[in-house]
Amino acid sequence: xxxxxxxxxxxxxxxxxxxxxxxxxxxxxxxxxxxxxxxxxxxxxxxxxxxxxxxxxxxxxxxxxxxxxxxxxxxxxxxxxx
Amino acid sequence: xxxxxxxxxxxxxxxxxxxxxxxxxxxxxxxxxxxxxxxxxxxxxxxxxxxxxxxxxxxxxxxxxxxxxxxxxxxxxxxxxxxxxxxxxxxxxxxxxxxxxxxxxxxxxxxxxxxxxxxxxxxxxxxxxxxxxxxxxxxxxxxxxxxxxxxxxxxxxxxxxxxxxxxxxxxxxxxxxxxxxxxxxxxxxxxxxxxxxxxxxxxxxxx
Numbered sequence: 001x002x003x004x005x006x007x008x009x010x011x012x013x014x015x016x017x018x019x020x021x022x023x024x025x026x027x028x029x030x031x032x033x034x035x036x037x038x039x040x041x042x043x044x045x046x047x048x049x050x051x052x053x054x055x056x057x058x059x060x061x062x063x064x065x066x067x068x069x070x071x072x073x074x075x076x077x078x079x080x081x082x
Numbered sequence: 083x084x085x086x087x088x089x090x091x092x093x094x095x096x097x098x099x100x101x102x103x104x105x106x107x108x109x110x111x112x113x114x115x116x117x118x119x120x121x122x123x124x125x126x127x128x129x130x131x132x133x134x135x136x137x138x139x140x141x142x143x144x145x146x147x148x149x150x151x152x153x154x155x156x157x158x159x160x161x162x163x164x165x166x167x168x169x170x171x172x173x174x175x176x177x178x179x180x181x182x183x184x185x186x187x188x189x190x191x192x193x194x195x196x197x198x199x200x201x202x203x204x205x206x207x208x209x210x211x212x213x214x215x216x217x218x219x220x221x222x223x224x225x226x227x228x229x230x231x232x233x234x235x236x237x238x239x240x241x242x243x244x245x246x247x248x249x250x251x252x253x254x255x256x257x258x259x260x261x262x263x264x265x266x267x268x269x270x271x272x273x274x275x276x277x278x279x280x281x282x283x284x285x286x287x288x289x
Contacts (some may be wrong), residue, residue, distance in 0.1 A: 033165065045211060070243075
């Protein structure tokens with residue numbers, strides 16, 4: 001009985017100490033020390049600099065805009081005939 | 083969901099420092115702080131290669147793990163950002179980072195070493211998108227404008243690729259297939275967690 005209690009105590013202590021090895025949440029939103037940040041999908045206050053072709057708040061349109069921009073701007077193989 | 087990543091194609095980088103200049107200009111980065119640098123590997127040896135290095139926005143960022151005040155956070159797009167209002171300029175992130183990304187201005191609130199500054203993947207910081215406060219602390223927020231990082235968009239040889247990991251990896255793959263070499267991507271495995279990623283396939287093995 002005493003051995004069981006000792007084993008249980010040791011296990012509980014080990015679990016308690018291992019909590020320090022756990023991962024901290026990395027997402028923004030009050031879980032880290034940083035302030036809450038707005039997603040880039042929500043657009044910018046500086047509307048004059050905003051690229052057309054997508055609507056603020058539309059996740060799919062924003063992703064598509066960046067993909068199209070990467071293909072056009074960086075993939076020169078797709079812009080040549082051979 | 084897009085996962086933003088950088089790739090530098092060493093076969094194409096000509097060490098022009100256009101990316102460094104574009105970054106400094108876009109964000110009005112102060113003197114002495116370089117968010118991006120061009121590094122030459124085996125300098126002076128025939129076959130030397132140059133790569134453009136900045137914060138790689140690691141999948142499991144060491145800076146984030148060691149920060150004593152938890153000033154770092156990761157956006158839904160996989161960009162690692164930090165809050166300068168929380169940073170105490172201790173420099174732990176600088177020791178932890180394998181890419182030498184964290185920079186410390188010479189003049190700041192804490193005397194010799196100010197609050198940390200680093201590449202934001204042109205995604206600003208935790209201030210209102212496109213606001214003056216965001217620009218002054220972190221620089222332009224190009225992602226919120228529907229644009230990609232200025233360094234990559236300015237790269238004259240398109241050596242530096244930035245954007246969704248799937249898209250930029252696909253662009254590099256098509257280049258490697260076309261030219262038949264240059265599959266090495268320095269830092270890719272360190273930043274994004276795979277021991278084999280960014281290394282050429284061994285002879286005789288299927289890849």
